[in-house]
Amino acid sequence: MTNGEAAAGSMCVLPWIHLCASIDGVYGRCCVDDAMYHNELYEQQDEPEFTLKEDAIGCSPRSRYARDNPDRVMGVEEAFNSPNMKRTRLAMLAGERVAACSYCYHREDRGALSYRQEINERFRDTVDFDALAARTAADGTVEDFPFFLDIRFGNTCSLRCVMCTYPVSSGWGAKKRPPWSSAVIDPYRDDEELWKTLRENAHLIRRLYFAGGEPFMQPGHFALLDLLVETGNAGNVDIVYNSNLTVLPESVFPKFRHFKSVGIGASCDGVGEVFEKIRTGADWETFVGNVRRAKTEVKLWLQVAPQRDNVWGLRDLLAFARDEGLDIDLANVVQWPADFSVTNLPEAEKAAATDELTSLVEWCAGLGWDKPAEDLRALRTFMNAADPTVLAHEGTV
Ligand SMILES: C[S@@+](CC[C@H](N)C(=O)[O-])C[C@H]1O[C@@H](n2cnc3c(N)ncnc32)[C@H](O)[C@@H]1O
Ligand code: SF4
Incomplete structure (x- = not known):
């Protein structure tokens, strides 16, 4: 499989090189893994059962989930070769879509760039996709340590930004x-x-x-x-x-x-x-x-x-x-x-904001400042889209 083919299909390099460990102690295939987040549990007044989703990778020993999911408690090495991570690799190699990766597919299906596509591009020159397939055992095991780690060492924060929330920020x-x-x-x-x-x-x-x-x-x-x-x-x-x-x-x-x-x-x-x-x-x-x-x-x-x-x-x-x-x-x-969200601005303000963004796009483009111009165009489309999930973008990583 060439890297180009990988970008077009369901393949993502992250399950071969990366592990995310969320604030809450749940492991993820990446930071937008749909199976990792259970934030709604914190909206309950009585302490709920912290049941992991079926396709979540697992949880760390000192997480809140450990008590309620004792058979899915693991360290980072075990998480990297956990049953769900292995299944993910095999599914991707077979060209199948993985439910936990729906955040990316949703965007791709609507013509937007996904995190998966960005990441594949980022590692295009340093990771050989064919070699990854060859290094994957029949059961999906990879005998490596994930060289790229995203470990969220807690939620301690000095701020409470209006769009952020608990448990992300203490x-x-x-x-x-x-x-x-x-x-x-x-x-x-x-x-x-x-x-x-x-x-x-x-x-x-x-x-x-x-x-x-x-x-x-x-x-x-x-x-x-x-x-x-x-x-x-x-x-x-x-x-x-x-x-x-x-x-x-x-x-x-x-x-x-x-x-x-x-x-x-x-x-x-x-x-x-x-x-x-x-x-x-x-x-x-x-x-x-x-x-x-x-x-x-x-x-x-x-x-x-x-x-x-x-x-x-x-x-x-x-x-x-x-x-x-x-x-x-x-x-x-x-x-x-x-x-x-800008999608919820009143219609008159949206129209004025559209003009403002157009003016900013022109200003940036005139300076040869391409990335902000591109982002502002996407923001303008997002604000006016019937389906506003289309062009939102998850950030830098
Ligand atoms: C959650 S913060 C954690 C790191 C650090 N505290 C910071 O603010 O940069 C990571 C990024 O997410 C952004 N962010 C926070 N709430 C968001 C939301 N509801 N939607 C999109 N991005 C958000 C922040 O502005 C920040 O750039
Ligand atoms: S976005 Fe959240 S985590 Fe980051 S500084 Fe603001 S409140 Fe803190």
Whole structure:
């Protein structure tokens, strides 16, 4: 199978190279794995049973799910070769679709680019798809360690952004958490088996994605950086972050210098008052100071979540990015909660916003700033689409 054929079919490289470990301690094929999320359980007033979906990969030993799913508790290595992960590989090799990957297929069926397609493209030059098939045993086992890890070291966060929620952010805990749950959830920090596995396999790790919660407030995140530095393996590893950059300890920079590369998508949904209104609890001046400091050390871009409350602030935000010499990613359009989506603007405002976006597209295109122009075109289509799931985009990873 060529990489081109893979992109066209159902094949995704992630089940061969990657594992996601969610805030809640459920493992996923990737961060948009439909079988991984059970957030609705936190809307119940009485503590519910934390039953895993049938096609979920499994759960970590210290997660809330461990008690209710004892036969599906596992570490990261076991998760990578769990029955559902093996089934996923075999189904993909057979050209079949996998229910847990419906987020991607839904988009592809409507002509939009999916995460699967982006990821296949990203690893096109470094991963040989034919070799992956040959390395897959008849039962779907792959005798490798996943070199690309997305471990969410808890939900600790300084903010409660209007479009975010509990359990993603502990900041929302006081207002939205049910009585039976603590504000902070962190199933990995004291998971000794996880740390042993990471140490033993540190030489095999090549890529990390950190989000959360807020990564620069996560003890587990710092511990993983330290582990890779101490074991002499940091130089092999590319790191990508999404961070609110309200907190940026100076001590992180000497650590960063050991790594192959570090990129930070600094979440920024507006300038000044718009920023502070959406990113509740954040201070604009502090954020700008941290952006200016971080960009002297690492590749940094602005990560925008276009939504109802910033559509009229995008012009100032684009100008800010130009002034600071930063790239800007506007692809992660807010779809949910629906109240925050641009699709729910009143019709008259939508028409005016369409003109505004057209003007911004022309401005960006005139500057040869192609990626923002493309993202803004997609946002305009999304806002006006009959089926608004079509062109929303899940972000950077
Ligand atoms: C959940 S945050 C975690 C990392 C970090 N706390 C931050 O804000 O960058 C990751 C990204 O998701 C975005 N985000 C939050 N709520 C969202 C929503 N409802 N829809 C789309 N993106 C959202 C944030 O703006 C951020 O860029
Ligand atoms: S900073 Fe990130 S995790 Fe925290 S509330 Fe905002 S979007 Fe959510």
